[in-house]
Amino acid sequence: MTLPAAMEVDVFKTARRPDTFLFLPEGLPPGEWPDGLEQVFMPAEKVLTLTLTADQPLAAQSATHVMEEIVDRGYFLQLPPQPSPSSDTSKPTP
Numbered sequence: 001m002t003l004p005a006a007m008e009v010d011v012f013k014t015a016r017r018p019d020t021f022l023f024l025p026e027g028l029p030p031g032e033w034p035d036g037l038e039q040v041f042m043p044a045e046k047v048l049t050l051t052l053t054a055d056q057p058l059a060a061q062s063a064t065h066v067m068e069e070i071v072d073r074g075y076f077l078q079l080p081p082q083p084s085p086s087s088d089t090s091k092p093t094p
Contacts, residue, residue, distance in 0.1 A: 003067050007052045012044040019080035021047070023066055034074035 008026035022041055026049055030038045056063040060078055069076040 001068065001071060003054065003064065003071060005053065007067050007070065009050060009052055009066075009070065010046055011048050011050065012041065013047050014041050014044050016043075017041070021078040023070060023076040023078065025070060025074075037075060037077075 009023050010026050010028070012022040012024070013020065014022075022037065022044065024033065030042065030044065033041075052063045052067050054064045054067070058066065060081070061076075066076045066078075
């Protein structure tokens with residue numbers, strides 16, 4: 001698979017799924033979102049448009065991985081991080 005040098009993407013969030021972000025090709029209307037994402041992710045709020053490049057830092061994933069998923073699947077879904085068992089703060093510390 002050959003990735004483009006740069007990719008314009010829109011990033012969306014929804015109150016239905018906190019801390020979950022949907023990356024889509026820029027300008028893709030909801031009626032054309034792949035795999036029924038419109039039903040799962042609506043109401044969606046666009047939070048930003050950005051140009052992804054392979055060397056661009058992102059908070060949760062590598063830009064290359066996001067770009068690969070968009071080329072392969074038509075979108076990238078960033079899920080909230082799962083808490084690790086060692087980060088359980090409900091137990092008192094001795």
